[in-house]
Amino acid sequence: MKKIIERSKPIVAQTVRLRRRLHKLMERTLLLATLAIAIGFALPLHADTRQLLFDENAIKDPGSLVVKLQDTRAPVSEFIASQLSEDMQWILLGYDGASEPTSQQQKVLLSDLNQLLQMGSLYDPQLFANIELSEQTQTLVTQNPQSGEALIRLNRSLLADVYPYELAALSEEQTDTDFEGIETCRENLRQIKMALDTYRSSNADAYPQWLSELAPQYMDEKVLCCPADPTAGSPGVLTEDASDPMLPCSYLYEIRPSEKDGQHMLQTQEGDMTPIVRCEHHRLNLSVGGKLYRNGPQRDIYNSNKIGFSVLADALRDLRKQHGEGLFKTQKGRENLKQAIEELVLKQFIPQLLNALENEVYTQLETQLGKGILESPMGMDIVRQAMPQVRHQIKEQVQSELETRLGAEFFQTEEGKDILQQLSVLMSSEGIN
Structure with missing residues (x-):
């Protein structure tokens, strides 16, 4: 094992160097500004400036932060991770995602974060496009500081908004x-993950249909x-329509019967970061891969917004509170429900899911048949045959999921029929282009 690690060290170091070179190519700062920043590094920080840096208490959840930095499919995390030291790269490579980072790992993380604050502006309009910036951060972005106290304030505000x-x-x-x-x-x-395994x-x-099936054989x-x-697991707002039928349970189980199809689709996008158990009290997620991480903008990964059926469930919960029993019975309730489906599923979720699946098809083709296959007549013919099947599969799964959540009766109404018609058009070749 030692030999394998030693042999892989040069590869990791080379990867770090290549990442940095790529990002340097994308930097838009002028040479003069870069030189000013470099000069700033050589100068000692003023006492009041040092107070702007992170300390141990400012890293509220180091484990969750490392997990998010590991997941470089999120563009902003990919950029930030690429700027970290070689020591931190090794930590990202080896961290299991569930245990508490060691004190030494946390020291390296703290040091790297404070270097980031001083290295130049982290802001890039594309990288931060899906991040909700605070008013203070927006003001600092407008000022565009290149050095000194204002630069540190900007970068710290950006990192706090991202995480x-x-x-x-x-x-x-x-x-x-x-x-x-x-x-x-x-x-x-952690105990739930071991029991599930x-x-x-x-x-x-x-997977079990409900978490209660794990007790008492697999866990207490x-x-x-x-x-x-405070309810000791009794059904409440946080678990509305998701309460375990057998035992008191505080946690949302994302692979329960009504969610299973939607979670399989979500996993296509998010891979082993897909949450399977969630604590809404601590905004804490247990992922398919066994990693623990907090909510926040990192859920807007893979260049997507907060999309999919989990968000539709939140919208449905709000509509039920607003309309009560009239949600499906009144025209106003059905129209509001239709608008939510159009916005969250038809306009956001499906196009981005389709894009992810298309990219997967392309990747598999190139992996199996070579890099130039997509430009060849054979490759283009394979794509032409494959994509209609992909679109049909998504249509069937989405329709099934909507009917499971909303009931078949809704789709007998004018609003429901219109949703199905829009879904059919969207999944046709003409609707996608």
């Missing part, structure tokens, strides 16, 4: 209640209750 649950903003006041019970919650989620090994790789039922849950 709001992991990094504290300068103006943020933290209290112990912000983290109350979170370590117990983390341990609960054991269950699947005994059940032909299938107490693990299902988050210490921050």
Whole structure:
């Protein structure tokens, strides 16, 4: 094992260097500004400037931050990770995503973050396009500082906006209640992951329908209750329409029967970062790959917004509160529901899911048949035959998921029929182009 690690070190180092070169090619700063920044590095920081840097307390959740930096499919995380030191690259390579980073790993992370604050502006309009910037950050972006205190303020504000649950903003006041019970919650989620793995090994790789099926054979039922849950796992707002039918459970199980198809589609985009269990009290997610990470803009990864059926479920919950029993019975309720489906599923989710699947088809073709295959007549013919099948499969899965969530009766109404018609047009060749 030691020999393998030693042999791979030059490869990792070369990868880091290549990443940095690529990003340097994309930098838009003038040579003069770069020189000014370099000179700034050589000067000692003023005492008041040092106070703007991160300290240990400002890294609120180091484990979650490392997980998000590992997931370089998120453009902004890919850029930030590429700027980190070789030591930090090794940490990203080896971190398991579930344990607490060691004190030494946290020191390296802290040092790298503070270097980032001083290295030049991190802002790029494309990288931060899907990040909701605070008013303070927007003001600093407009000022476009190139060095000094204002630059550090800008970069720290940008990082806090990208990772709001992991990094504290300068103006943020933290209290112990912000983290109350979170370590117990983390341990609960680790126990749930181990129980799920054991269950699947005994059940032909299938997931249980509900988390309660894991107790008591695979874990203690107490693990299902988050210490921050005042209801002790009783059904409530956070688990509306998702309550475990057998045992009190604080956690949202994303592979429950009504969610299974949608989660399989989401996994096509998010891979092993797809959440399978979520704690809404701590905004903490357990992913398919066993990683623990907090909510926030990192869920807007793969160049997408907060899309898909999980967001439709949130919209549906809000509409039910607004319309009550009249949601499906009144024209106004059905029209509001139709608008939500159009915006969240038809306009956002499907096009980006299709794009992800198309890219997967292209990647597989190039992997198996060579880089130039897509430009050849044979490659173009394969794509022409494959994509209609992909579109048909997405249409069937989306329609099934919508009918499961909303009921077949809705699709007998004018609003429901119109949604199905739009879905058919969208998934045709003409609708996609």
